[in-house]
Amino acid sequence: MGGINKLTGPIPKSFSNCSALELLDFAINDLTGTVPETLGSLPNLYHISFDANRLGHGRAGDLNFLKSLGNCTVLQVLALGGNHFGGELPESIANLSPYMRTFDLWGNFIHGNIPNGIGNLVNLIRLNLTDNQLEGSVPEAIGKLRNLEGLYLSGNKFSGSLPLSLGNLTSLIVLYLEQNMFEGSIPQTIGNCTSLNILNLSKNSISGTIPREVIGLSSLSIFLSLSNNFLTGTVPSEVGRLKNLGELDLSENKLSGELPSNLGECVSLERLHLEGNEFDGTIPQALESLRGLEEMDLSRNNLSGLIPKFLGELLSLKVLNLSYNNFDGELPGKGIFSNAAGVSVIGNDKLCGGIPKLLLPPCRKEKSNSRRKIFSRKMVIPVTCAAILLAVILSLFVGFSKWRHVTKSSTEDWQASMSYLDLFQSTDGFSENNLIGSGSFGSVYKGILPRDNNIIAIKVLNLQQPGASKSFLDECNALRSIRHRNLLKIITACSSIDHQGNDFKSLVFEFMANGSLDQWLHPRDNGEHQNMRxxxxxxxxxxxxxxxxxxxLHHDCETPIVHCDLKPSNVLFDEDMVSHVGDFGLAKILFKASDIPAEGQTMSVALRGSIGYIPLEYGMGGQVSIHGDGYSYGILLLELFTGKRPVDDMFKNSMSIHQFVAAALPNHVMDIVDPSLLFEDDEDEENGNDIEEISMNNVNPRLNVGRRTNDCLVSVMQIGLMCSRHSPGERMLMHTVVNKMQAIRESYLKCKKSRNMKRF
Structure with missing residues (x-):
């Protein structure tokens, strides 16, 4: 076995001399070239894994070796995902071992059809052809794989109707068919798959109504997504049979009618997405039974009536989107409705009340007859005129103040501006000895103010760099009114001229004594942080x-802000190692409510960010949204726990840090974490083992990491993967990340505390 190493070069043909070889596992390396056909001369081989390498050339003939594997008569596992294999699936796969249980070719460049001979592999449990370029119809022969538990065909170009024979796969637990071009209706026969936990048919061109047999499949317990299709009609009442379902997503279709009250019987629901349809009527009172609901999105429908108060009593509800409907009346004020970051009601012009941050008009209240008499016409007219005149005067004053406010180079809530001379003297003339960092638009210096000896950090803009002046203004605008313990605090800004009469612009921040996350994760050769981890x-x-x-930034600011350049060098530590996010030179403020992206929505701007952390959609279409920050966070999280940069040499061509981690979870997480974490004390500490002694005696450090640490790391890595998903709408929102990460930390600390108490 040679999995998860740094092996390079081709697969040696000499393996064919190892006639007794049974297992060949070289997953997650950097192997290149072709798979030698001589592997077919190993009759005892039952497991082959070359997942996540660079094998193949992306062209015809790459899979010729599959024919020779027909001689491996006891072969059970063939894992070739995450490589560069091209060409078509050969008909010879029909001759593979009848004992085949796993057939993985995900993440390659394979095109053409699935051969009918696939039906010969009757003992297959897992078939994964995700993220290739396969096309045509899925053959009815797929229905012969009656032992299949996992079928993964997403991210291809399959078309035509879904095969009716899917209903023969009664052992199926997971069915992923999303992101293809399937047409026609959903086969009722899928209702025969009574072991199904996950069904994803999203992002196709499926039409017609939702079959009762499918929506009522009570075995579905994790995820059901039919989103982004062309489904019509009502949601069948059989939806109430999904009592164990965690997530239901029927968004972005053409579904109509009233929301079925039977949804209230789906008592395990945590996420309910029905946005982008044509539902009408009111929100059913029966939904008050969904006590575990965390997210509900009913936006962009034709719902009307009062927003029920029971929604504010759902204690688990963290995200509620009711925007762009026809709701009216007073907005409740309790629970989720008291959190402006968690609720959206924009586009409902008849709503009133609610907390001030939601910016709804106040509700009109009926006045008593006695009050009406007091406010007679003779009094109302002059009072109204005076109020209008006062409002005009105030608006002119506010407008003038805002004009003056924008034209100033620093905000009034910052301290008085420091002069160029102050900054020059505090840095010994911007000496290189005080240079602590540099970026795309300038350099950062450490300074000591003579008048009080306070240490500051001064970001001096290089105004010769195109875009530097705009970056200065953007950062000023972004930092003007935000205050948070985990954001780098700005002291003031300076816009002046230097000793040579050139324009000079700088920002002055609190000094961060412990440097950046980048310095801690990737110490330089000069010894910086070498002895610290x-x-x-x-x-x-x-x-x-x-x-x-x-x-x-995304949810609690008056105008949401997208950072656009999250990376380890922009995460700084104060003397207590509290993290502060800085560098808002690329930040984007979403000024209008309509600028705030709903799930799947974005806003067009130029490409922003740093290579490795730029979300995929920015590179393809120049789009920016809070989901883009989510992607950057996901990559940063994976880097934080693996210690590997996303631009590491090992991540070339089709391999990425996301794929690297995904391929290792859950069983190989300790093989990819930052090596310094392997010396964390855990369950071995309970037995009195000394970490330093273990290291000195050359004991494998992985043995020093217990189950609790392993579980913690798996959970964290999974969040990193969810945040860095390809589709923006599938990424986790930041307030959800905070809740889940806090729960992981609390669980780990609780277990560690309990273990320490047992020792005494």
């Missing part, structure tokens, strides 16, 4: 701090 708890704290900062 971040513990697991410190990394959890950093992850929570950064997520809290982004959550504040």
């Amino acid at each position: 971040l513990s697991l708890i410190q990394r959890l704290n950093i992850a929570i701090d950064v997520a809290s900062a982004l959550g504040y």
Whole structure:
């Protein structure tokens, strides 16, 4: 076995000399070239895994070796995902071992059809062809794989109707068919798959109504998504049979009618997405039974009536989107409705009341007859005129103040501006000895103010760099009114001229004594931080701090802000190792309510960010949204716990840090974490083992990491993967990340505390 190493070069043909070889596992390396056909001369081989390498050339003939594997008569596992294999699936796959249980070719460049011979592999339990370029219809022969538990065909170009024979797969637990071009209706026969836990048919061109047999499949317990299709009609009442379902997503279709009250019987629901349809009527009172609901999105429908108060009594509800409907009346004020970051009601022009941050008009209240008499016409007219005149005067005054406010180079709530001379003297003339960092638009210096000896950090803009002046203004605008313990605090700004008469612009920040996350994760050769490492708890704290900062920017600011350049060098530590997110030179303020992206929505701007952390959609279409920050956070989280940069040499071509981590979870998480975490004390500490002694005696450090640490790391990595998903709408929102990361930390600390108490 040679999995998860740094092996390079081709697969040696000499393996064919190992006639007794039974298992060949070289997953997650950097192997290139072709798979030798001589592997077919190994009759005892039952497991082959070359997942996540660079095998193949992306062209015809790459899969010719599959024919020779027909001689491996006891072969059970063939895992070739995450490579560069091209060409078509050969008909010879029909001759593979009848004992085949796993057939994985995900993440390659394979095109053409699935051969009918696939039906010969009757003992297959898992078939994964995700993220290729396969096309045509899925053959009815797929229905012969009656032992199949997992079928993964998402991210291809399959078309035509879904095969009716899917209903023969009665052992199926997971069915992923999303992101293809399937047409026609959903086969009723899928209702025969009574072991199904997950069904995803989203992002196709499926039409017709939702079959009662499918929506009422009571075995569905994790995820049902039919989103982004062309489904019509009402939601059948059989939806109430989904009593164990965690997430239901029927969004972005053409479904109509009233919301079925039977939804209230889905008592395990945590996420309910029905946005982007044509539902009408009111929100059913029966939904008050959904006590575990965390997210509900009913936006962009034709719902009307009062917003029920029971929604404010759902204690688990963290996200509620009711925007762009026809709701009227007074908005409740309790629970989720008291959190402006968690609720959206924009586009409902008849709503009133609610907390001030939601910016709804006050509700009119009926006045008694006695009050009407007091406010007679003779009094109302002059009072109204005076109020109008006063409002005009105030608006002119406010407008003039705002004009003056915008034209100033620093805000009034910052301290009095420092002069160029002050900054020049505090840095010894911007000496290189005081240079602590540099970026795309300028340099950062450490300064000591002569008048009070306070240490500051001064970001001096390089105005010769195109875009630097705009970056200065953007950062001023972004930092003008935000305040959060995990954001780098600005002291003042300076816009002046230097000794040579050139324009000079700088921002002055609190000094961060412990440098940046980048310096701690990737120490330089000069010895900086070489003898210091971040513990697991410190990394959890950093992850929570950064997520809290982004959550504040996205959801708690009066005008949401997208950071656009989150990376380790922009995460700074104060003397107590509290994290502060800085550098808002690329930040984007979403000024209008309509600028706030709903799930799946974005706003067009130029490409922003740093290579490795830029979300995929920015590179393809120049789009910006809070989901883009979510992607950058996900990559940063994976880097924080693996210690590997996303631009590491090992991540080339089709391999990425996301794929690297995904391929290792859950069983190989300890093979990819930052090596310094392998010396964390855990369950072995309970037995009195000394970490330093273990290291000195050359004991495998992985043995020093217990189950609790392993589980903690798996949970964290999974959040990183969810945040860095390809589709923006599928990424986790920051307030959800904060809650989940805090729960992981609390669980780990609780277990550790309990273990320490047992020792005494």
